[in-house]
Amino acid sequence: MKPEKIDELYFNDVNEPIQLDRRDFLKKLGGGIIVVFCIGKLSLLNGWGQNDKEDLSNFNAYLRVKEDGRVDCYTGKIEMGQGIITSLAQVLADELQVSIYAVDMVMGDTELCPYDAGTWGSLTTRFADPVIRAAAAEAREILLDLAAEKLQVTKTALTIEEGVIFVKNNPSKKITFAEITKGKKIVKSLSTKPEIKKSSDFKLIGQSIISTDALSKVTGKAQYSGDIKLPEMVYAKVVRPAVYGSKKIAVDASELTTFEGITLINEGDLVAVVHNNLEIANKAARKVKVTWNTPEPTTDTDTIFQHLEDQITDYNVFKDGGDLTIGRAISKTILKEKYHDGYKAHAPMETHSATCYFEGEKLIIWASTQTPFGLQKQLANALHIELEKVHVKQIFIGGGFGGKIYNKQAIEAALISKSCGKPVQLVWSRKEEFMYDRFRPAAVMNVTSGVNKEGKLTMWDFDIYCAGTRGTSLFYGIENHRTRMFNEKNVKGDSHTNKLKNQSVHPVGTGAWRAPGNNSTTFARESHIDSVAYKIGMDPLAFRLKNLDHLNMTATLQLAAETFDWNRKKKEGHGFGIALGEDAGTCVAIITEVFVDKNSGEVQPIKIVCAQDMGQVVNPHGATVQTEGGITMGLGYALFEEVEFSGGNVKTRNFKNYEINKFSKTPEITCVFRDKMDAKPQGGGEPAIICVGGAIANAVFDASGARVYRMPVTSKRILEALKKA
Amino acid sequence: MKQSISFTLNGKPVTVEVEGNESLLTVIREYLDKTGTKFGCGLGDCGACTVVINNEALRSCMLAVEDVVNKTILTIEGLEENGNLHPLQKAFVEKDALQCGFCTPGMIMNAYGLLLKNPTPTRNEVINGMEENLCRCGSYNRIVEAIQLAGIEMNKNF
Numbered sequence: 001m002k003p004e005k006i007d008e009l010y011f012n013d014v015n016e017p018i019q020l021d022r023r024d025f026l027k028k029l030g031g032g033i034i035v036v037f038c039i040g041k042l043s044l045l046n047g048w049g050q051n052d053k054e055d056l057s058n059f060n061a062y063l064r065v066k067e068d069g070r071v072d073c074y075t076g077k078i079e080m081g082q083g084i085i086t087s088l089a090q091v092l093a094d095e096l097q098v099s100i101y102a103v104d105m106v107m108g109d110t111e112l113c114p115y116d117a118g119t120w121g122s123l124t125t126r127f128a129d130p131v132i133r134a135a136a137a138e139a140r141e142i143l144l145d146l147a148a149e150k151l152q153v154t155k156t157a158l159t160i161e162e163g164v165i166f167v168k169n170n171p172s173k174k175i176t177f178a179e180i181t182k183g184k185k186i187v188k189s190l191s192t193k194p195e196i197k198k199s200s201d202f203k204l205i206g207q208s209i210i211s212t213d214a215l216s217k218v219t220g221k222a223q224y225s226g227d228i229k230l231p232e233m234v235y236a237k238v239v240r241p242a243v244y245g246s247k248k249i250a251v252d253a254s255e256l257t258t259f260e261g262i263t264l265i266n267e268g269d270l271v272a273v274v275h276n277n278l279e280i281a282n283k284a285a286r287k288v289k290v291t292w293n294t295p296e297p298t299t300d301t302d303t304i305f306q307h308l309e310d311q312i313t314d315y316n317v318f319k320d321g322g323d324l325t326i327g328r329a330i331s332k333t334i335l336k337e338k339y340h341d342g343y344k345a346h347a348p349m350e351t352h353s354a355t356c357y358f359e360g361e362k363l364i365i366w367a368s369t370q371t372p373f374g375l376q377k378q379l380a381n382a383l384h385i386e387l388e389k390v391h392v393k394q395i396f397i398g399g400g401f402g403g404k405i406y407n408k409q410a411i412e413a414a415l416i417s418k419s420c421g422k423p424v425q426l427v428w429s430r431k432e433e434f435m436y437d438r439f440r441p442a443a444v445m446n447v448t449s450g451v452n453k454e455g456k457l458t459m460w461d462f463d464i465y466c467a468g469t470r471g472t473s474l475f476y477g478i479e480n481h482r483t484r485m486f487n488e489k490n491v492k493g494d495s496h497t498n499k500l501k502n503q504s505v506h507p508v509g510t511g512a513w514r515a516p517g518n519n520s521t522t523f524a525r526e527s528h529i530d531s532v533a534y535k536i537g538m539d540p541l542a543f544r545l546k547n548l549d550h551l552n553m554t555a556t557l558q559l560a561a562e563t564f565d566w567n568r569k570k571k572e573g574h575g576f577g578i579a580l581g582e583d584a585g586t587c588v589a590i591i592t593e594v595f596v597d598k599n600s601g602e603v604q605p606i607k608i609v610c611a612q613d614m615g616q617v618v619n620p621h622g623a624t625v626q627t628e629g630g631i632t633m634g635l636g637y638a639l640f641e642e643v644e645f646s647g648g649n650v651k652t653r654n655f656k657n658y659e660i661n662k663f664s665k666t667p668e669i670t671c672v673f674r675d676k677m678d679a680k681p682q683g684g685g686e687p688a689i690i691c692v693g694g695a696i697a698n699a700v701f702d703a704s705g706a707r708v709y710r711m712p713v714t715s716k717r718i719l720e721a722l723k724k725a
Numbered sequence: 726m727k728q729s730i731s732f733t734l735n736g737k738p739v740t741v742e743v744e745g746n747e748s749l750l751t752v753i754r755e756y757l758d759k760t761g762t763k764f765g766c767g768l769g770d771c772g773a774c775t776v777v778i779n780n781e782a783l784r785s786c787m788l789a790v791e792d793v794v795n796k797t798i799l800t801i802e803g804l805e806e807n808g809n810l811h812p813l814q815k816a817f818v819e820k821d822a823l824q825c826g827f828c829t830p831g832m833i834m835n836a837y838g839l840l841l842k843n844p845t846p847t848r849n850e851v852i853n854g855m856e857e858n859l860c861r862c863g864s865y866n867r868i869v870e871a872i873q874l875a876g877i878e879m880n881k882n883f
Binding site for chain 2 (some may be wrong): 080081082083210211213214215217218219220221222223224226227228235243276277279280309347348349351396397398399401427429430463532625628629630631633654655656660661662663664666668669682
């Protein structure tokens with residue numbers, strides 16, 4: 001799947017699995033019992049439906065019970081810290097009735113794993129998990145059939161524990177998975193699909209399990225793309241312009257003669273050097289003089305919001321109902337506000353990296369990518385070779401957050417390797433990471449709402465620029481409403497508003513960032529809801545409860561309020577703030593307590609409670625870690641993070657001037673989940689982060705009276721707002 | 726200037742041929758293939774490359790290799806003793822104080838240096854000592870808990 005397509009999906013709510021390619025992996029595997037599981041789109045949507053017609057060439061998951069009794073689980077998903085290496089093994093182990101520690105996860109290898117559209121959008125637990133459960137249930141039934149035959153008993157007389165099948169009333173009569181699979185290679189797929197377990201039968205699902213990859217990560221043994229060392233490998237360094245979007249005019253490499261063993265790569269837009277010594281490659285790259293055609297800046301950090309509103313005049317109505325004119329007429333109070341959110345960097349601790357080599361015509365590559373199969377296709381296109389001639393291998397990823405779906409570094413590494421004929425390692429510098437990041441776009445949200453004398457919202461008019469519609473379906477009951485999306489794509493395309501022909505309205509690269517625009521729109525909506533509550537003199541919790549029209553959201557908010565103890569007394573200078581949001585099928589309610597120093601404008605988060613309705617929680621511990629992580633990361637965009645730029649010249653290029661959240665600003669965080677073990681599991685990687693901005697902004701207002709309409713809520717903006725207040 | 730440089734790495738003497746003025750991080754990762762120590766920024770801003778030199782936690786990306794002649798360097802690979810995890814490693818696993826794991830070696834080595842100076846740090850002392858090590862996944866609270874837990878365990882052993 002192309003990155004542009006993923007971007008499009010990322011900014012919208014994805015509520016169905018991504019369709020699959022046909023692949024054939026089975027001959028590459030060794031012995032044992034291989035279970036291929038095929039499931040159609042429809043049954044996945046129904047969640048737990050079964051009995052689809054089978055098609056061995058088009059399958060979503062498979063696993064292999066090996067001759068030693070261990071189980072390989074093959075999935076196209078990757079592990080980047082979100083914990084699915086543990087939770088997917090957990091659901092498999094529960095269905096198959098083996099120890100979770102007997103499961104080996106084979107992830108994101110394009111030769112071994114079934115196709116996957118990529119690890120993004122909090123899709124894994126919603127769409128990969130049910131398929132793996134179903135495959136494991138199928139494997140369990142196949143193993144029971146084989147055991148029944150061997151032990152000469154009926155299948156119903158058998159039971160399984162920790163990979164051993166035994167006769168219920170005669171436990172000494174038994175056979176292990178290893179004994180069943182020894183010397184066999186059986187590929188099977190059942191025509192009648194067994195039912196997956198109900199929650200009452202779960203042994204592992206719902207239990208808290210520590211990450212199974214923690215041991216390899218605390219010992220330094222876990223390998224990332226830049227940790228691969230190959231014989232004869234050279235290090236590549238790409239020569240970059242100072243300004244994003246610059247085009248190469250001329251290259252002067254005359255100064256390279258002072259470096260022994262250096263090779264210049266100068267092909268198309270790519271200028272790079274390679275050397276077998278990393279630091280010599282880095283030094284030499286600085287000596288290559290490239291003349292660039294640099295685009296003139298059209299906007300900067302402060303003018304960007306007006307720029308977006310000026311440039312984008314086309315819109316689509318995303319949702320509407322009732323009549324805004326009537327809504328306006330029946331409102332007692334009308335409030336019109338404008339919210340801004342700047343560009344945000346992904347800033348994963350691991351910069352984009354790739355290591356690769358050619359084996360004849362075939363490329364073998366390890367890359368920090370969230371989309372191994374997408375990368376395979378990009379590489380095949382870039383190198384003009386067949387898909388089968390590209391092998392993307394399994395590797396850990398040092399954080400992605402939506403930023404590692406574009407794969408620019410991997411394509412550069414492959415082109416350089418092809419050009420110089422040697423194995424290549426390319427690790428972007430931190431400066432390159434900021435420069436070539438695909439930032440969460442700057443966004444504008446214009447909102448006008450009306451409320452009647454009873455405190456019921458009567459009108460909602462919401463215009464979104466560059467934040468997409470993901471998560472903007474209203475969970476407040478408002479009869480007269482309209483949500484419009486002013487989309488930059490309308491500017492890029494054939495639209496009559498195409499003022500900047502074929503140019504993005506953004507001067508820098510933009511893309512998906514952990515629940516992307518839902519962070520911006522949730523900040524705007526929840527800040528505005530608070531503003532209205534304040535204006536009519538209602539408690540923000542009571543106002544929300546009065547206006548919610550979504551049972552799960554109401555219950556989630558009540559759970560958060562109870563856990564937080566909303567009605568407790570506030571200390572001097574402290575404030576409480578609520579934000580609600582919906583993302584990837586999960587309802588989120590966050591309540592924060594902050595202290596604001598009115599003299600300095602400094603904010604100290606004191607406490608954060610996050611309640612979620614995420615359906616069935618597979619690994620409560622893992623879900624808690626993800627939620628804490630999302631909140632901790634979210635404090636960065638809420639309080640500090642802002643990409644500063646003039647045109648394509650990105651000025652924030654290191655952690656000194658692009659400040660992410662640190663230890664000292666991370667408060668006590670409490671995560672609670674609604675108990676829904678019988679429900680379908682929903683997304684967990686992204687949802688919590690969307691509420692952090694709004695909840696912090698609202699708490700800052702409650703503490704200090706400063707209403708900040710632009711993310712991040714910096715000390716400077718708080719002081720400015722206090723002056724106006 | 727090309728030269729041979731000797732130091733002790735994880736308890737073993739090593740001598741390495743260098744070009745001169747390389748960062749210690751490059752020497753550890755690319756010359757000696759100890760890739761547990763990570764490159765995060767190359768500017769001393771993130772702490773992913775932290776190692777312990779003569780009992781002090783320092784950023785290997787900011788040190789020239791010439792600065793460590795005859796010194797004793799400990800990296801994440803040298804923490805285990807006789808196949809047993811160090812209490813810090815155990816505590817990081819127990820508290821699951823990591824996600825993507827990329828900052829983890831630097832966090833653990835910085836914490837190692839911190840506990841050498843202050844074996845029983847308070848929560849605030851841990852935060853102050855760890856403040857300049859960055860974790861984008863957001864495991865800070867768990868890291869603080871893990872370090873305090875390790876401190877308690879290490880004091881028991883003495």
